[in-house]
Amino acid sequence: xxxxxxxxxxxxxxxxxKVYEDDLCYAFNDISxxxxxxxxxxxxxxxxxxxxxNGENSGVIGHIFEVAAKIAADLGxxxxxxxxxxxxxxxxxxxxFHLHFHxxxxxxxxxxxx
Numbered sequence: 001x002x003x004x005x006x007x008x009x010x011x012x013x014x015x016x017x018k019v020y021e022d023d024l025c026y027a028f029n030d031i032s033x034x035x036x037x038x039x040x041x042x043x044x045x046x047x048x049x050x051x052x053x054n055g056e057n058s059g060v061i062g063h064i065f066e067v068a069a070k071i072a073a074d075l076g077x078x079x080x081x082x083x084x085x086x087x088x089x090x091x092x093x094x095x096x097f098h099l100h101f102h103x104x105x106x107x108x109x110x111x112x113x114x
Contacts, residue, residue, distance in 0.1 A: 006046075020067060025041055030102065037103070039103040042098060048099065
């Protein structure tokens with residue numbers, strides 16, 4: 001998508017601080033972190049939200065969770081804990097309509113989330 005900020009980040013048109021990259025996904029530091037560690041993990045394929053996940057593209061979701069566990073371990077979050085968040089739709093707080101997961105940690109996280 002030409003107007004998608006995350007697609008532009010994947011292409012390198014918009015700078016980001018890369019944390020991880022492979023053929024299926026890209027992870028980078030959030031520019032407005034809510035915790036000491038706040039990484040966004042996105043599929044390279046444009047999928048607008050969880051509502052568009054189907055049999056043809058669902059494999060990338062499992063892969064993203066494998067990557068999240070690797071990133072969490074690499075950043076020293078595995079033992080203390082971390083949160084993975086996905087917002088689906090405007091009412092849930094989704095502001096960028098390219099499927100993405102927030103990996104958040106490095107401090108105690110409260111529940112309920114809000």
